[in-house]
Amino acid sequence: MKAWLRFLPSIIGKAIISETIKKYDIEFNILRAHITPRGGKMLVEISGPEEKESIKFIEEQGIEVNPIIKVVKKDKDKCIDCGACISLCPVKAINMEEDWTVEIDDQICIGCGFCAKSCPTKSIILFE
Amino acid sequence: MKTINEINQKIKDGDAVVVTASEMTEIVAENGPKEAAREVDVVTTGTFGAMCSSGAFLNFGHSDPPIKMARTYLNGVELYSGLAAVDAYIGAAQPNKDPELGLDYGGAHVIEDLIKGEEIELVAEAYGTDCYPLKHVETLITLDKLNQAIMVNPRNCYQNYAVAVNSTDETLYTYMGTLLPNYGNVTYSSAGELSPLINDPYFQTIGFGTKVFLCGAEGYIVGEGTQHSTDVERRHGVPTTSAGTLMLKGDMKKMNPEFLRAATMPKYGPTLYVGVGIPIPVLNEDIAASTGISDEDITCKVVDYGVPRRERPVVKETNYKELKSGKIEINGMEVPTSPLSSLKKARIIAEELKKLIEKSEFLLTSPIYRLPSRGYTLRPLEIRKPSILVRELESKPVIVTHPDENIKEVARKLVENNINHIPVVDEEGILQGIVTSWDIADAVAKGKTSLQDVMTKKVIIAREDEPVEVVARRIDKYDISGLPIVDSDNKVKGIITAEDISRLVGKKMDRGGESI
Numbered sequence: 005m006k007a008w009l010r011f012l013p014s015i016i017g018k019a020i021i022s023e024t025i026k027k028y029d030i031e032f033n034i035l036r037a038h039i040t041p042r043g044g045k046m047l048v049e050i051s052g053p054e055e056k057e058s059i060k061f062i063e064e065q066g067i068e069v070n071p072i073i074k075v076v077k078k079d080k081d082k083c084i085d086c087g088a089c090i091s092l093c094p095v096k097a098i099n100m101e102e103d104w105t106v107e108i109d110d111q112i113c114i115g116c117g118f119c120a121k122s123c124p125t126k127s128i129i130l131f132e
Numbered sequence: 133m134k135t136i137n138e139i140n141q142k143i144k145d146g147d148a149v150v151v152t153a154s155e156m157t158e159i160v161a162e163n164g165p166k167e168a169a170r171e172v173d174v175v176t177t178g179t180f181g182a183m184c185s186s187g188a189f190l191n192f193g194h195s196d197p198p199i200k201m202a203r204t205y206l207n208g209v210e211l212y213s214g215l216a217a218v219d220a221y222i223g224a225a226q227p228n229k230d231p232e233l234g235l236d237y238g239g240a241h242v243i244e245d246l247i248k249g250e251e252i253e254l255v256a257e258a259y260g261t262d263c264y265p266l267k268h269v270e271t272l273i274t275l276d277k278l279n280q281a282i283m284v285n286p287r288n289c290y291q292n293y294a295v296a297v298n299s300t301d302e303t304l305y306t307y308m309g310t311l312l313p314n315y316g317n318v319t320y321s322s323a324g325e326l327s328p329l330i331n332d333p334y335f336q337t338i339g340f341g342t343k344v345f346l347c348g349a350e351g352y353i354v355g356e357g358t359q360h361s362t363d364v365e366r367r368h369g370v371p372t373t374s375a376g377t378l379m380l381k382g383d384m385k386k387m388n389p390e391f392l393r394a395a396t397m398p399k400y401g402p403t404l405y406v407g408v409g410i411p412i413p414v415l416n417e418d419i420a421a422s423t424g425i426s427d428e429d430i431t432c433k434v435v436d437y438g439v440p441r442r443e444r445p446v447v448k449e450t451n452y453k454e455l456k457s458g459k460i461e462i463n464g465m466e467v468p469t470s471p472l473s474s475l476k477k478a479r480i481i482a483e484e485l486k487k488l489i490e491k492s493e494f495l496l497t498s499p500i501y502r503l504p505s506r507g508y509t510l511r512p513l514e515i516r517k518p519s520i521l522v523r524e525l526e527s528k529p530v531i532v533t534h535p536d537e538n539i540k541e542v543a544r545k546l547v548e549n550n551i552n553h554i555p556v557v558d559e560e561g562i563l564q565g566i567v568t569s570w571d572i573a574d575a576v577a578k579g580k581t582s583l584q585d586v587m588t589k590k591v592i593i594a595r596e597d598e599p600v601e602v603v604a605r606r607i608d609k610y611d612i613s614g615l616p617i618v619d620s621d622n623k624v625k626g627i628i629t630a631e632d633i634s635r636l637v638g639k640k641m642d643r644g645g646e647s648i
Contacts, residue, residue, distance in 0.1 A: 084477055088309045088310075091316075104479065122398050
């Protein structure tokens with residue numbers, strides 16, 4: 005699952021993530037991170053058989069876990085399927101279908117927002 | 133072989149064979165142009181691209197008492213109203229006068245909202261005359277209430293176009309979309325084999341009076357567009373760079389918002405996506421062959437938009453088959469490509485036009501005259517007093533420092549020479565970084581002693597052969613006050629500051645009121 009992890013400044017110094025990875029059999033992928041001495045947030049993808057247990061552990065250590073259901077969405081009425089976004093996507097989450105329809109794969113998207121910022125018709129909605 | 137009248141008779145009888153340009157490509161590949169010419173009567177083309185050079189003449193009707201509109205705004209977007217009392221031209225690329233809305237709501241957006249039937253705020257100001265005493269009006273209008281809303285687009289449907297890439301290490305925001313640094317992506321705008329003027333490269337059938345599909349309504353070609361050019365390099369007859377253009381006219385009141393869309397190219401400005409379909413009568417084998425062109429046979433040039441000059445360097449040649457595959461190779465690397473025009477909509481338009489003709493609802497017209505297919509080259513704008521190049525600026529001897537110099541010594545140099553910027557160079561004079569008087573003050577305040585910790589390593593530079601205007605834009609863009617001037621080996625040759633540029637502007641103004 006994808007989630008925003010929020011860190012309070014009090015736990016910035018602790019190696020919670022590495023401890024979680026050692027303890028549980030999970031794959032932990034950091035998609036975006038913004039950490040400052042005053043705390044921070046991190047967009048991550050956690051998967052594996054012990055996913056649920058690992059999330060519980062992270063929460064117990066004082067990290068707020070906010071699962072996200074959607075990262076990005078295309079407004080079908082506004083989108084003209086020009087495709088200006090395609091080559092800007094760093095993870096190739098945007099593709100042109102057979103019939104030249106532009107499709108965004110929410111599963112692959114890391115929410116960097118570069119496509120949304122560059123969309124000529126402002127048809128890409130980013131969920132923060 | 134055939135005439136337009138004969139084809140029209142077939143259309144009326146419901147017997148005409150109509151295919152899209154993509155279908156024609158397959159037919160010609162399979163059966164050859166001779167057979168295709170016998171078989172097919174009309175080929176439909178389509179494009180749905182960003183065409184800045186679009187707009188409309190609007191007539192608002194007279195108020196009581198009447199007004200001679202001198203400055204006119206629709207939803208805060210200024211129109212050109214130097215026509216007559218209540219006529220104005222709205223240009224798609226005009227930004228909003230409100231800086232908050234700026235590029236996000238411009239002329240194109242007003243045009244789209246009008247066609248959607250929305251109410252638009254009209255504000256007009258005037259100077260007052262005996263026959264037009266009113267000096268100000270404020271009201272709401274809709275498309276229905278206007279006497280005329282005639283779309284007249286001075287330059288649409290470019291025949292081929294450059295493909296854009298960016299060699300610099302900064303992201304660029306252009307009319308070709310967002311271009312990632314270091315050849316990070318490629319953008320292209322033409323619809324390739326579906327594109328109208330590519331299917332009739334010598335304008336054998338297209339001309340003044342040709343009826344077209346324009347934004348869902350009937351429209352007409354009213355001549356060649358601005359920047360029309362014909363004497364260009366060709367492959368398979370098709371120009372390899374931007375060439376022919378069209379001036380189009382249509383009734384906005386009959387248009388369908390499905391086939392027109394306002395857009396904003398980020399940090400560039402508003403533009404209008406215009407949907408155009410042009411039918412090409414297959415009169416002979418020659419025309420069958422040219423409408424049979426395939427994406428693979430349409431060559432185009434990948435151009436470096438990192439060089440903000442008229443002549444941009446060509447990085448390589450490619451074709452639309454490669455571009456549409458989603459990636460091309462540049463300098464041995466695979467680079468993702470993005471179309472800017474909607475290929476999906478282009479296809480829908482070609483299909484739509486095909487259906488209209490098949491249902492006998494769209495007859496072809498014989499042009500009054502064909503568009504010029506030779507003798508047109510693009511003339512550049514000559515500037516009587518050409519741009520001053522960076523190397524021509526009077527430059528004081530450059531004061532430099534070295535990475536291991538101590539901060540106190542650097543401070544002394546700044547004060548003694550009454551300067552604010554010092555480039556940091558190695559033994560060979562090659563640029564390593566830059567330090568400003570602010571950096572030194574900051575270092576002293578924070579107790580830093582090493583120049584290495586203080587200097588900016590990623591330096592924005594000026595090249596000797598760049599026009600000063602390009603450097604002025606860079607100073608503006610990065611909000612900096614000075615840049616080192618370097619030669620092709622990155623050796624520091626001087627420094628150029630915002631003050632140098634204002635002094636230059638001042639001098640130019642003194643000479644005759646020009647500005648750079």
